[in-house]
Amino acid sequence: MAASDKPAPPRGGRLSLLLEPWCYLSPALVLIVLVMVLPLIVGITYAFQDVQILKPFSKGWIGLDHFEKLLTTDKVFYRALRNTAWWTVASVVLQFGFGLGLALLLNRDFAGKRLVQALVFLPWAVPTFLSGLTWAWLFNPVIGPLPHWLFALGIMSEPYSILGDPDLAMWGPIIANVWFGIPFFAITLLAALQAIPDEMYEAASIDGATAFQQFRHVTLPYLAPMIAITVLLRTIWISNFADLIVVMTNGGPANTTQILPSLIFTTAYKGLDFGYASAIACVLLGLLFIYTAILFHMRKNLRSTT
Amino acid sequence: MCTIGHRLGLLAYVLFALFPLYWLVKIAVTPEALLYSEGVRLWPSAMNFDSFTRVLTASDFPAFFRNSIIVAGGTAFFVTILASLAGYAFSRFRFRGKALIVGLMLLTQMFPIVMLIAPIYRLMTPLGLTDSLWGLVITYTAFNVPFATFLMQSFFEGIPKELEESAMIDGCTRFAALRKVIFPLTLPGMAATLGFVFTAAWSELLFSLMLINSEEKMTFPVGLLTFIGKFSVDWGQMMAAGVLALVPACIFFALIQRYLVQGLTAGAVKG
Numbered sequence: 001m002a003a004s005d006k007p008a009p010p011r012g013g014r015l016s017l018l019l020e021p022w023c024y025l026s027p028a029l030v031l032i033v034l035v036m037v038l039p040l041i042v043g044i045t046y047a048f049q050d051v052q053i054l055k056p057f058s059k060g061w062i063g064l065d066h067f068e069k070l071l072t073t074d075k076v077f078y079r080a081l082r083n084t085a086w087w088t089v090a091s092v093v094l095q096f097g098f099g100l101g102l103a104l105l106l107n108r109d110f111a112g113k114r115l116v117q118a119l120v121f122l123p124w125a126v127p128t129f130l131s132g133l134t135w136a137w138l139f140n141p142v143i144g145p146l147p148h149w150l151f152a153l154g155i156m157s158e159p160y161s162i163l164g165d166p167d168l169a170m171w172g173p174i175i176a177n178v179w180f181g182i183p184f185f186a187i188t189l190l191a192a193l194q195a196i197p198d199e200m201y202e203a204a205s206i207d208g209a210t211a212f213q214q215f216r217h218v219t220l221p222y223l224a225p226m227i228a229i230t231v232l233l234r235t236i237w238i239s240n241f242a243d244l245i246v247v248m249t250n251g252g253p254a255n256t257t258q259i260l261p262s263l264i265f266t267t268a269y270k271g272l273d274f275g276y277a278s279a280i281a282c283v284l285l286g287l288l289f290i291y292t293a294i295l296f297h298m299r300k301n302l303r304s305t306t
Numbered sequence: 307m308c309t310i311g312h313r314l315g316l317l318a319y320v321l322f323a324l325f326p327l328y329w330l331v332k333i334a335v336t337p338e339a340l341l342y343s344e345g346v347r348l349w350p351s352a353m354n355f356d357s358f359t360r361v362l363t364a365s366d367f368p369a370f371f372r373n374s375i376i377v378a379g380g381t382a383f384f385v386t387i388l389a390s391l392a393g394y395a396f397s398r399f400r401f402r403g404k405a406l407i408v409g410l411m412l413l414t415q416m417f418p419i420v421m422l423i424a425p426i427y428r429l430m431t432p433l434g435l436t437d438s439l440w441g442l443v444i445t446y447t448a449f450n451v452p453f454a455t456f457l458m459q460s461f462f463e464g465i466p467k468e469l470e471e472s473a474m475i476d477g478c479t480r481f482a483a484l485r486k487v488i489f490p491l492t493l494p495g496m497a498a499t500l501g502f503v504f505t506a507a508w509s510e511l512l513f514s515l516m517l518i519n520s521e522e523k524m525t526f527p528v529g530l531l532t533f534i535g536k537f538s539v540d541w542g543q544m545m546a547a548g549v550l551a552l553v554p555a556c557i558f559f560a561l562i563q564r565y566l567v568q569g570l571t572a573g574a575v576k577g
Contacts, residue, residue: 035448039425127509
């Protein structure tokens, strides 16, 4: 910052031109490298060591042992892997679908729009841990209303907690997550919607396009860049997001809601086995990396064809 | 016909968004004796504000509250400055290593946060940053900068380059042009960034739990956990504390939400 306060460099001052972007970047970059990248590297090295807090003599490099155990014998890991995929896909798809719906509803003028907007965006401001508790309460068969209402409607044969049902338990955290995440997509997509020039729609309707055709050929292409970046970020965040599950089910019953981040948390802070936990984290990191690479590749191809 | 559908759709969204919050408030004002017997009723037959008074007078909650405001406010402030500068660099310069840095920033979002806690703790202990609100501000700032940078970059891309170029021809340095011409135009974008980061830092639990030991430095999500005793949970007080904790986040969010969509719109012009 200080460097860029100096008088503008004379034309052709190549060194200062090269350095200029780094002046703006360096404060953020230094912080990220010190507080995130260094710990990340240290964290990854744990995966190749025996780091167990309660065993003081457990330190030492053990190569790929953790990964071997993980990939060949650990059934809970594979279960958590499948659950992570289901949890992430269901949450992202529902959040995105409902978020887009809300954005489309808000993308026109009506009386009281400001108030409605403030109300529907509220869940985003609620601390996740608190929303987990509230939803767990709502699903509780003794003190919560939802099981009783479902029973009264004849959907449930008796009021019971879906959080305790191995077949349905995952839906609890997913519903809470959708509730929490709709505003993120609604806000970002609404912003992108408002940036579409009106002339595009006018031209389309002059050409006799139906509402659906307008959506398909005008709205979606304009939204595509925003959709790509938000879906990418949300997928990464949600697959790493353990708070709701830890609060609502703690991975149970019988690991049916155990996802990789909650398994990592349990392994590290309850089992105190940081080495093994880090190995699981590395697998998750690898999978997300591949996912991101594929998405970027697709985007590049998409750009070069249009 | 179309309008009715539109209103009904909005109504469904509003009800879905508010229902859990309504229930939170309901539990907070239900007298403890009725908590279990009237769990299913839409509104308890009697209500009082005992839980609120106890939380405000007999617990450490006011202190937790103050700490959270310091941490969330400080984080939002620093992130917005750092992310504005970095986002500006991404939107205005083409330089070697740019893709690498974008990749690095994305990479930091992919490793489960849980696994970063132990190394960060080891790093911060010798610096005296554990059990300190500053340590939390630094950690949260680092975690929120990548997303905020991408956000700010999209805002800057909505502002024509010609604006600062003409200021530079008039003799301004680039930084002066940025400060006088460009920053005022990105104020809505900065408001959006402030809002996102404030709410994220306000509700963060894990790091706060691990990095803070002494009671007088706890943030409020950790403070909420103190209501979960060994043998019982004081639901009334916990939910009352939860309702109170919602207030600043909601006020802040309501204040900036107008800019949120506006700001993002400016940013999305170029997509």
